[in-house]
Amino acid sequence: MSTTISSELNQGYRSALLAYYIGQYAPNSGDTTLSNMIKTSDDVYEYLLIDPLVTNDVETSRVAQAMSSIQQYINSIALNMEPGYNTQNLDTNQLQRWNKGADQYSLWGGYVELDTYPENYVDPSLRQNQTSCFKDLVTELNQNTVSNNMAQQAVMNYLNKFEQVANLTIVSGYTDNEDQTNGIYYFLGKTNTSPVQYYWRSFDMRLDVDNVVASNAWSEWYPVNIPLNDDVIQTIPRLVYFNNRLYLFWFEKSDSNGSNESSMITAYSSWCDYNQNWSTPYAMLSIDNDTTNASHDTYCDSLFTTQHLCTACGYNKNDNNLTISLYDGAGVKPTDTVSTK
Structure with missing residues (x-):
């Protein structure tokens, strides 16, 4: 039998069943509600949730038709269109998920495919x-x-x-906001191999959602592309965000003619530009342990002998000054500290 003849016979069979349902079954069912409700093909559609006028060109199956009817039924409830139901009695989260895409099988199926087989959709x-x-x-x-x-x-x-960058040792950190939940954190790390290479990265706490850290809040590890020799650096370098720029401060100790009797400690600074490149190190201040300069303001002999050197950075917003200090952590005294602004 040709497809055209089969299609016409199926549609004729459909029309006959529809007419019988409206004219004979519904009025004689004994259900007063049903007999009063079913008068037209649209009434049949609203009651059975199937299209009684569908043509033979539409291919489907019993399972697919049942899924479509159930989906339409739930959608009518979610839209307050189904008698006997009220959305106030439904779970709010489930209702939101339904309205955001679960009500359309194609969208829901796409989400499931993406969640189950993400490797097929990664570009x-x-x-x-x-x-x-x-x-x-x-x-x-x-x-x-x-x-x-x-x-x-x-x-x-x-x-x-x-x-x-996977096995870096974090040596220091800095946050640019007194409110720890609403600031950007900066971390300085270094490799565990020689020669030592320093890296930095940032973490934006402002991107958290319901106190859950967002994956895009972390930046990658950027190299600190300036010469930092761990053999001469005193204590640890410090990152500071100052005047809308990220700075790195550190102290280096050098010995004159290889003798510890005549040493010098120098404070250095460098800042990072928008291309993640660091400026040439700038020597801000130098002090020495020459006993002939014992009366000099920058003479701090204990800084050359202590084993507990510490570096601190302090930013005063009132006068917009940044103070960098190197001090004896074993017993801090005013005379044991060298600072520069």
């Missing part, structure tokens, strides 16, 4: 907040014909770069 070009290591990986994969060896080499290069 590296659309990934936000890409690290420089990840960008290098994407570039390397796009520049050559992908093969097993080439892909393996690209991934190994990425992992080697990742390893450099």
Whole structure:
């Protein structure tokens, strides 16, 4: 039998069943409500939640039709269109999820697919907040014909770069706001290998949602591309956010002619630009332990002998001054501290 003839017969069978349901079944069902309700094909649609006028061109199944009817039934309840139900008695969270996409099977199915098989939908070009290591990986994969060896080499290069920042030791930190829940935190870390390389990153606490840390609140680890020699640095470098710029302060000790009897401690500073590059280190102040300068204001002999040096940074918003101090942490006295503003 041809498709055209079969289609016409099926639609004729549909029309006959619809007419019988409206004209014979509903009036004689014994259900007064049903007999008063079913008068037209639209009434049948509202009661059975199926389209009684659907053509043979629409392909479906009993399961698909049942799912569609149940979905429409729940949607009518959510919209206060179903008699006997009120949304005030429904769970608010479930109602919101339903109205945000669960009421459409195509959207709901897409969410489930994305959650279950995310690897099928990941597009590296659309990934936000890409690290420089990840960008290098994407570039390397796009520049050559992908093969097993080439892909393996690209991934190994990425992992080697990742390893450099995966095991950093955090040495200091800074927050730019007195309100700890509404500030940006800056962290300074260094590698555990020689020569030591310093890195920094930030964490924006303002991006938290209901006290849950957002993944995009963290920046990547950026290298501090200035020469920092751990052999001469005294105590630990300090990050400070001052005048809308990120600064790094540290102290270095140098010995004249290799002799500890004549040493000098110098305070250095450097700031980071918008391209994550650091300025040339600037020597702010130097002090020495020359006994001939014992009466000098900057003479601090204990700073050259103590084993408990500490660095502190203080920002006074009232006078917009930043104070950098190096002091003897074992027993702080005014004469044991050198500061610069």
